[in-house]
Amino acid sequence: MFRVTIRGTFAGLSDADRAALRTAADSFGAAFTEAGTFTCDSSLSAFTFRCQVPADLEDGDQEATQRAIAALDAHGYPYRILRVAVTDMRDIKIRRKGRRR
Incomplete structure (x- = not known):
């Protein structure tokens, strides 16, 4: 799974x-979904998708970036991209606390 932040x-x-x-x-949340979610400032000038x-x-x-931009386009709002960050969740390592004996 890739998580893309635009x-x-x-x-x-x-x-x-x-x-x-x-x-x-x-109704917009800050969750990562396949359709994509917006968060934006109150002036509606900047956003995070x-x-x-x-x-x-x-x-x-x-x-992954192309598919995320396609999801952004599907919302239909005119925009200008400033930055794109992609995280491959397969590369994320989870540290688990060891069991105490």
Whole structure:
């Protein structure tokens, strides 16, 4: 599983887009989902988009980034990307506390 975080700015939101984002702002969570979730500032200028992409991809980070951008495009808001961060969850090691005897 890849987790992709896209930080960006909204570009030229219409009044209808702003109203829709303000209405939905309470329902947006900071979770990683396949459809992607937004968090944004109160002025609706900057946002963070979190998306989860299946890890069976041969191309790795590039393919995960493309799929996350496609999920961002599906929301239909005009944007400009500032930064993209991709984490391959298969590379994450979990340290477990040892059992005490």
